[in-house]
Amino acid sequence: MDTMIRAAEPDELTELGEMTATTYLDEGLLTYGAADPYLKVLRDTARRAAHTQILVAADTDGTLLGSVTLVLDGGPYVDVADGPEEAEFRMLVVRNEARGRGIGEALVRECLSRARRAGKRRVVISSSSQMHTAHRLYGRLGFVRAPERDWDPFPGVTLHVFACEL
Template identity: 55%
Template sequence: MDITVRRARDEELDEVGEMTTAVYLDDGLLDFGAEDPYLHDLRDARRRAAESDVLVAVDSSGGTVLGALAFSAYGAPYAQQARPGEGEFRMLAVRPGARRRGVAEALVRACLDRARERGLQGIVISSHPRMTAAHRLYGRLGFVRAPERDWEPVPGIGIWAFTVAL
């Protein structure tokens, strides 16, 4: 399967929001399940697109959206952890049927390329401790755990930080 990564088109944003929400729910990544307040943010890809670069990985032959994420640089509304000179991506989601085909890797590599093009010195990401497959991918791409930057969006819900220097 050939994968193309590009900015999401307006007509894809609702699909991106629904896919991201379904992936996080189905994978058990929301500590409060269907009542999790983060669901609204996951579903609202239109707001993400207004405040960050929403990138999609699509099947080059059919244009099907296989995965998505939001990329921002320090100072942007969607950059929660980035410091000056850093980029950040969030809300990485890949359709279950498209996993283990390089979709997530293509999306992360696109973020690395964007950050380099913008002259950024690094990228920081936040990841739920249960996202073990993502952690393996991040490690292969040079990201390292940065426990000093771990944080809690809600008291008692710990999120891990990873960084990579560019």
């Protein structure tokens, strides 16, 4: 693969926030579209970076192609990780023009690797039901559904949980 997976640089955070928000909007993943209050959270990569690891996929020329938020040690960005043995990742996005190159898989593999090195026993992710491509990726990488952990961030929206034993 001609991309590098690495930690985000501070001067990339605004672009990454816009990439994340745009991807969620383009994919129809926001209940209220452009008026969805979650857009503010998606755009605020600088705040996420203060509490998590923001990983990026970048071309050799530095073009940002995708990103993911990795939560290793609890904090305000934990949705489903339960205790110190679990890590979680969130907000996995790949630019439309970069899809089909294995970037999402490389980002998830890096999350698994970092969680393993941090001594975690499991990585979890929550995902909306319409994210079929992501669900296939998670399955290929060893994630299994954990329906007993599904949750509703707000009424009428259920997120499905997947877990991968390390």
